[in-house]
Amino acid sequence: MDAATNPLSESLMSKHHPHQSTNKLSILRAFSCCSGKRFGGKKSSGGPRSDAEERVYTWLYALAKAEKNLIFEFVRSTKRGLSFKEAERRLKEEGQNIPVHDTFPSWWQLLWKAFLHPFNIILIVMATLSYVADDNANGCIMLILVLISVSIRFHQEYNSSKAAKQLSKLVRSSVRVQRCAGKIYQTELVVQIDQRNIVPGDIIPFGPGDLFPGDVRLITSKELVVSQSSLTGESGMTEKVADITEESNTSLLDLKNICFMGTSVISGCGTGLVISTGSNTYMSTIFSTLGKEKQPDAFEKGVRCISYTLICIMVVAVPIIILSDYWKSHNLSKSIVFGISVAVALTPQMFPLIVNTNLARGAIVMAKGRCIVKSASAIQKMGSMDILCIDKTGTLTMDRVIMVHHLDAWGFSNEIILRFAFLNSYFKTELKGPIDDAILAYAYINGYRFQASSWRKIDEIPFNFTRRRMSVIVETSLSIKDDENSHSADIIRYVITKGALEETLNLCTSIKHVESDANVALTSEDRQRILRMNEELSNDGLRVLGVAMRRISKRAHTMAIDYRTVESGMIFLGIISFLDPPKDSAEQALWQLAERGVKAKVLTGDSLILAIKVCREVGISTTHVTTGPDLDLLDENKFHETIKRVTVLARLTPIQKLRVVQSLQKVGNHVVGYLGDGINDSLALDAADVAISVDSGASVAKNLADIILLEKDLNVLVLGVENDCNSMG
Numbered sequence: 001m002d003a004a005t006n007p008l009s010e011s012l013m014s015k016h017h018p019h020q021s022t023n024k025l026s027i028l029r030a031f032s033c034c035s036g037k038r039f040g041g042k043k044s045s046g047g048p049r050s051d052a053e054e055r056v057y058t059w060l061y062a063l064a065k066a067e068k069n070l071i072f073e074f075v076r077s078t079k080r081g082l083s084f085k086e087a088e089r090r091l092k093e094e095g096q097n098i099p100v101h102d103t104f105p106s107w108w109q110l111l112w113k114a115f116l117h118p119f120n121i122i123l124i125v126m127a128t129l130s131y132v133a134d135d136n137a138n139g140c141i142m143l144i145l146v147l148i149s150v151s152i153r154f155h156q157e158y159n160s161s162k163a164a165k166q167l168s169k170l171v172r173s174s175v176r177v178q179r180c181a182g183k184i185y186q187t188e189l190v191v192q193i194d195q196r197n198i199v200p201g202d203i204i205p206f207g208p209g210d211l212f213p214g215d216v217r218l219i220t221s222k223e224l225v226v227s228q229s230s231l232t233g234e235s236g237m238t239e240k241v242a243d244i245t246e247e248s249n250t251s252l253l254d255l256k257n258i259c260f261m262g263t264s265v266i267s268g269c270g271t272g273l274v275i276s277t278g279s280n281t282y283m284s285t286i287f288s289t290l291g292k293e294k295q296p297d298a299f300e301k302g303v304r305c306i307s308y309t310l311i312c313i314m315v316v317a318v319p320i321i322i323l324s325d326y327w328k329s330h331n332l333s334k335s336i337v338f339g340i341s342v343a344v345a346l347t348p349q350m351f352p353l354i355v356n357t358n359l360a361r362g363a364i365v366m367a368k369g370r371c372i373v374k375s376a377s378a379i380q381k382m383g384s385m386d387i388l389c390i391d392k393t394g395t396l397t398m399d400r401v402i403m404v405h406h407l408d409a410w411g412f413s414n415e416i417i418l419r420f421a422f423l424n425s426y427f428k429t430e431l432k433g434p435i436d437d438a439i440l441a442y443a444y445i446n447g448y449r450f451q452a453s454s455w456r457k458i459d460e461i462p463f464n465f466t467r468r469r470m471s472v473i474v475e476t477s478l479s480i481k482d483d484e485n486s487h488s489a490d491i492i493r494y495v496i497t498k499g500a501l502e503e504t505l506n507l508c509t510s511i512k513h514v515e516s517d518a519n520v521a522l523t524s525e526d527r528q529r530i531l532r533m534n535e536e537l538s539n540d541g542l543r544v545l546g547v548a549m550r551r552i553s554k555r556a557h558t559m560a561i562d563y564r565t566v567e568s569g570m571i572f573l574g575i576i577s578f579l580d581p582p583k584d585s586a587e588q589a590l591w592q593l594a595e596r597g598v599k600a601k602v603l604t605g606d607s608l609i610l611a612i613k614v615c616r617e618v619g620i621s622t623t624h625v626t627t628g629p630d631l632d633l634l635d636e637n638k639f640h641e642t643i644k645r646v647t648v649l650a651r652l653t654p655i656q657k658l659r660v661v662q663s664l665q666k667v668g669n670h671v672v673g674y675l676g677d678g679i680n681d682s683l684a685l686d687a688a689d690v691a692i693s694v695d696s697g698a699s700v701a702k703n704l705a706d707i708i709l710l711e712k713d714l715n716v717l718v719l720g721v722e723n724d725c726n727s728m729g
Helices: 007-015 024-035 051-065 084-094 107-115 118-132 136-170 282-287 298-329 332-346 350-368 377-384 415-426 434-445 501-506 524-539 586-595 608-617 628-632 636-645 654-666 679-687 699-704 714-728
Strands: 174-181 187-194 203-206 215-227 237-240 264-276 371-373 387-390 402-407 455-461 469-481 487-500 508-512 519-521 543-552 570-579 599-603 625-627 648-650 672-675 690-694 707-709
Touching: 051 215, 051 264, 051 282, 084 174, 107 136, 118 136, 118 298, 237 264, 282 654, 298 332, 350 371, 371 714, 377 690, 387 654, 402 415, 402 434, 415 434, 415 469, 415 487, 415 543, 415 570, 434 570, 487 501, 487 570, 501 508, 501 524, 501 543, 501 570, 524 543, 524 570, 586 599, 586 714, 599 654, 608 625, 608 648, 625 628, 628 648, 636 654, 654 672, 654 679, 672 679, 679 690, 679 699, 690 699
Parallel strands: 387 599, 387 672, 508 570, 599 648, 625 648, 672 690, 690 707
Antiparallel strands: 174 187, 174 203, 203 264, 215 237, 215 264, 371 707, 402 570, 455 469, 469 487, 487 543, 508 519, 543 570
């Protein structure tokens, strides 16, 4: 359909004239009518989204679903980009591209808020009356207690509001933008501008190492691989593809043609259309709650209750006492002094001192146990904590990949598989990652010496998410002895492929026989046996890769030859498997926490199979488990019931982690601790009763934390819980 006759195009252009303000909801309604579906309309994690979240979700889904030739009309842009004048106008209209606006109270407002506590007011009134009664010593003590209380509370509130400001550092200070110049003969110019001046409708080119300055709909892409760890907390990489139209049931973070603010390019390149900036981005909806006031916990409610009770007693009792004494003595000044004395006696002046002394002592003891306490109230909260939410990676596991097996097609260990896998990883130059490091480490640690120096790399076919494999072409010299006892060198050349098992297996026509070591034809029975072995290992939480090789002609010396030709007719050698192993200390630490009444729940963005495998090995029950996409399908009541029951929650987004914590607090009335160290943990940390991070964590996480562990070890946390119980005992 021609754009001129497209009702959606007409609706867009009429509703979004360049001199009118943007109204995205009009576009979304028009798009929904045309498509017959409403995007992002599902409840997220058991509860309806806020209006701001709903707008962002629906907008992103609409752009992901739209045909590429229509996306420019959505944001009133062109394939050449915006003109400088139009970009300037939009900047004034939309505002600067700042993901989280600094709307938090100033330091003096936080100080005033810390001062306005009922117990502080009582102490100040009592101090004033003490000075009137010429009891200066008691007056000074009470004012010192007020100063200590205000300082502690101010420090906690200031650190909480400071955390959100750290998010602006996620976006690079400058970015390349394609702008349209000229009135008659329009040309495209690529200029570099401050990322805060990016506006919707801008076109940005990007390459390895670049960060996306806003939410972007891809226009072109070439072997694009993106890291979304800033949003998910998982170190895995995600393939992005421009020439794709998404379905409405795809999870938001799984959209292939949308890149999100704060994520980075690992490899590949392309161009993208900026569709959202500033507070309209997905990142801003995630972190918009940071710095907001927390609800008082049980301890704070108890202190407030005591304070208000004392105030009521004094307001009622002291005037009665003064009037009664005056009726007997007929001496008003004496009666007032007597009433003040009674009021002072009713006030537990030493109560704040006792509490603060115990908390300070607990903080000192915890510091010796490698726990830094930032908030004194966290001492009490940690002692009463009954649920601890933890991430899998780095907490239950070592956060490093190790190689476990190198098996042939019959399930037997075979050195030849390791040799060729080693050569593939050793000579790999592009995007070398933890898998390659694990292969090299396994070979060296187990005493294998494959003499890589005797091999020479000829070329490389890099990994991408379409092929899901990578290959290297290497050669070595083979010494040959002739009849006259002279030696000559013959060059032999191999292509070695390592990658996803099914993709690697599809390249092979033969296999190394288990007994004769000869190459035999790969049969369907062999294929089924290999796939069954892969399934068994995968169910055990192992990542499985295939290894294949083929001897090639010495004339195949450049990659001018199509990789489809080079990677064909290969010999399947076997499989290699990997695991992020659990920590030896994790099981004992979890058992000790359970003895003290603290139940553990695992909240991770990783796969469910892998989470179950690790949890079983450290003693966490896996009878009841769930995933983020499954939670999206539940209504509010079923969501709360599920959260109460399950112990392992996988494939969670940051917002889902937040709502899990809130559900445990609201419905279960639990005191919830959360241990996290990533940006994706910020929401849950901010909501938790006890926010725990580690010294190596992200700045945002550490600013939000009440307690910082100098080691990411649950045993350190166990000592902290013990010390807290002793401090409050």
